[in-house]
Amino acid sequence: MLREAIEYLTTPCQPLARRFGYLAEMVALGARYRRQRRAWAPHVAACHRFVDQAIQRVEPGGRALVAGSGLLIEVPLEILTARFDQVVLVDMLHSRAVRRRAAGLPNVRLVELDVSGALAPLAEALDRRAPLPTGFEPPSIDGAHFRFALSCNLLSQLPLLPLEAVERRAPHTQDADRLAFARRMVQGHLCWLSGIAERAALFTDVDSSWLHRGTVTEVEESTWGLPLPAPDMSWLWDIAPAPEQDRRLDLRHSVGGWFDLHAVTSALPPC
Incomplete structure (x- = not known):
């Protein structure tokens, strides 16, 4: 707990990220990873394999962008920096450990950014008690x-903290309006x-399953109803074995990886 408290107090963080809980979420994620490093190891290895295979599909050189770089748990940074002239890591905030790691790699740039563009308008709407x-x-x-862009386990997570803010500040918002906001x-x-x-x-994770002694008791879809095609790669992520999040139940995510998002977006309704 002391480590998490120090990290929370000393991590550089923009007000919007702090307001919506991104700093607390980052600190909690790091703590969970330290507790569950062994359980997460197959998932982390699968992420690294996916990224390695994805970048083989583009010519070396040029610039690469990583959206949702987080704590770099799932990002094989050195593989990316060896392949591209510059690697831009984008997230709401960057921990001190990430900053130190990036400082040792001259072709890495850190950018703090809300990649959805939704947080500032949402904050204003909540303050004014206006519609989403x-x-x-x-x-x-x-x-x-x-030349290359990568989204790291971000798609399903984008609406979560904003919708928690909606629940706190505007609890009477209609479910249809919340879903439309998330889908956008x-x-x-x-x-x-x-x-x-x-x-x-x-x-990205595509669904979450609760298991009791290896038997699935509940499954929840994680992509907000978006009709994604079958992934090019898929694997399981034991994100919270009992009693991490529940005393008796294990939480497992199914993860999918797509090498070519142009093929994915061409099958979706127009943006």
Whole structure:
């Protein structure tokens, strides 16, 4: 607990990230990983294999973008830096450990950014007690185009903390409005990612399962109803074996990886 408290107090963090709980979430994720490193190891290895295979599909050199770089648990940073001239790591905030690691790699750049473009409009709407925003757009990054872009376990997570804020501040918001807001975030993310790079790839959890002694008792879809095609790679992630999140139940995610987001977005409704 002392380590987490120090990390929370000393991590540089923009007000919007702190307001929506991204700093607390990052600290909690790091603590969970330290507790569950062995259980997570197959998932981490699968993520690294996916990224390695994805980047083999593009020419070396140029710039690469990693959205949702987080604590770099799932990101094989040295493999990316060896393949591309510059690697841009994008997230709401970067821990001190990530900053130290990036400082040792001259072709890594850190960017703190809300990749959905939704948080500032949502904060304003909640403060004004207005309807949830609908016209937000993902931001540009220096107006630059990338040779390769990667979304790391971000798609399913994008709406979670914003919707928690909605529940706190505007609990009477209709379920249909919440789902429409979430769907705009996740579909906008796919379209943004595929639009800024010659080749874009993604891995994300697609469902969550609760298990009791190895038997699945409940499954919940994690992609907000988005009709994604079958993934190119898939694996399981034992994210919270009992008693990590529940005294008796294990939490497991199914993860899918897609090498070419252009093929994915072409099958979706227009952005």
